Amino acid sequence: MSSTKPTVTGHSETTQRPADARSRRDDIRRFFPILLLLVLVAVFSLASPRFLQFNNLMIVAQQAVVLLVAALGMTFVIIAGSIDLSVGAIVALAALVAAATAASLGIYAIVPACLIGAAAGLVNGMVVAKGKVPSFIVTLGAMVVYRGIVLFFTRGAPISIDDERFLDLYSGRTAGIPHSVLIAILLIAAAAVMLNLTVFGREVRAIGGGERIALLTGIRVDRVKIAIFVLSGLMCGMAGLLQGARAMAATAQLGEGLELDAIAAVVVGGTPLTGGVGSIQGTILGALIITILSNGMNIVGLDPYFQNIVKGLVLVLSVFVTIDRKKIGIIK
Template structure:
């Protein structure tokens, strides 16, 4: 009898442990995959609210629109993980746009010239951001705010405040072409996303990025060249902004000095909604990509329902604040 009672007690304890284990795992699973569930729920909601949302053409259009801001947001993710910020992305898009467009006229230069100039200008601006912030000991907010103002002014000065059109067909392909029926911007978005995910999660560069954001002083003690790494992170962010700017320029068929307004905030929003912590040390590229898709689905669905753009801005702001509050509560519990 005692043996049977002992076995029964052990089974009860084991069962209780399993139940407790599942209770502990559910919050962990939601914390890890919650953003994907929210995205799927939002897609389902928009599909119910507007019959025109869930069709192949519209869904492809959503991803295509998201591609441009999503690529910028990937670079911003690296920056925010290091406990930095980049406010210059939108203005850099305008500067890259007008410079690349001026070298993309039919018959003037080979395609690689505007491409190299575009990503080169973006990377150089990022290099300046990182150097001023790391070596000049200036807060990233101020350093990138200065670049935001200067880059917009340079774009207006370079173009004399006017659009630069008459672009070659090969250049226009970047924004409006397709491969195997898939729009080229989507292919670039997915390819860059895969590369950045591997860079952040599977390389020493990514580990150092997390380490600096988690505890910069400890990273220095461990032998990480923090200043050099921060410069590389901001350079990478500028490089990705250059890629996005080239595709945006090709999409609208002109270099626009007014392009990219508020893009820096959309990029930051995508990263934060995707789980990147403003306190540093936390963030993933897939999360940022989903964050960008959430913004795209929201904008597209509300447009189809004829909701005012003013209300869209208010809703987007509320979502950003909510995401930051959730992140803050998670950090306090940790």
């Protein structure tokens, strides 16, 4: 019966503002992430000459890669109006599979790592789309289960990776540039093409903009949602592989808390949790902001026990500035 009643709203008369003031505010909103990034870079490079050195920049890039790759998948999930809390656990699961198969498969351990990630995402997507359980709950449960699987098989002990070819390819450098960064650039390009140039990308946005509208317009919402979670899982598979290669081991704790950093990266990049809109560029900026903030605070020697406070404040501040309140009626 609720479908026959129009949405219950207060009266939502938009207040009129002079056009130039509005566009200035829009500009601030749009350019805030890049401004924030530039400010952080400026502050840290003034505070420590080490920050801008090539070596440190490569370290930042390497640190950013795992977060960024996981956040790429998360961008699709959030634009579609869902959430994926299981990415950290899938990363750990994929790293475990990579570690377990690297000795026998060498560089081809990428295949099982990606497959396990995609499979974990498929399970999430099936339960969300077919079981009609909210993604927050599904992936909260999945996070615990996948992490539990890792714990069960590792018994808490790290599994080391020492296959030379594997380590060379996934954590080596060419001309000083880490391979993981090159891989991330490929994945960024693929994600940007998918989101912006394909019909799939439009369907993702349509579902986030209005799931019932998308459904009634003939979009196969279930299939698209499953594909989104598989994509997120696949990205986590890659992130797990790269993280395992970098640490030369898979541990049960690997990727803990990564889901929250990935969500933060997406949101700081200007993609609202309400879905419908968002961009890959934003997510890249968001991931860089979060990584540079951590790296910079370490380099300038900020009290490690104080760092989390700064990190949390920056997250809320940036959403405070970038959120478009006109388009979001209710802030939950």
